[in-house]
Amino acid sequence: MLIFRSTAQGKVIIVAKTPARKPAISDHLAYLLAQANREINRHLESRLRKEGVPVEQWRVLMILADGKGHSMGDLANAVLLNHPTLTKMVDRMVSDALVYRVQDPSDRRRVLMHLSDRGKALAKRLSSLAERQEADIIQSYGNKSTSELKRLLESLIDSAS
Template sequence: MTVTGLGSSLAYLLSRAERSVNRGLAAALAGEDVTVEQWRILRALADGRGHSMGELAEAVLMPHPTLTKAVDRLIDRALVYRGPSAGDRRRVAVFLAARGADLLARVDGAAAEHHRLIAAAFGPERTQQLMRELESLVDAIG
């Protein structure tokens, strides 16, 4: 079977899959008034180390200006805060607040349930294989 048109583009197919997955994840997170982007930020900060805005932008796949607005909204909700970096007290880092950790604990369950639904629809082994293959693709093309 030969695929033509947009369906023959890897970039297009990856974008379609990403939109579909994120649409379902957004619906799962909506009950706690958390966007997919905000969940990614909270998840990245859950390691407790604090991250510079540059590190965070790279980790959560967001451009700096968009990330700054998202972090400001999370600060307004007392979910994260800015403070001195542990490695260099002159630098500012973003940290997960206790209230943010509580919210993250609640929404992580919704995110895990969303992942289970995908695995049930696509197959658990195929889902794990797809995740491994996508990681390999990212590693290969940098």
């Protein structure tokens, strides 16, 4: 769409030019990200289904795999879940004997999460499933595109947070 204005001399000039078609939802970064995220998640999920583990639990296990003992707050942040959701998911994982809670001795409000042996073994198996998926993406999408995309996503993440 063009936007006009007439000058003092009576001439008509274009002062603005909006995109020809009205913005479709697929022009929005928010939508493209959601779409891409869903697609990739779907693939990852189908890989992890072999072990019957949801993507969110994969994230928990990966984060805890450094053996460091993360607080619930850290974890919630790292696995992209809010606190009550994480609490309940951790409850389930405790029932499944994958993780356990330890009270932080230096701050008794805090709880430090750890992997059990069973959790470690599962984490290792999942890790190789996820690596394989990553390799598949690189295969079909290209090494260059993949690393460029990762670079852009990282910088978007810190510009947005």
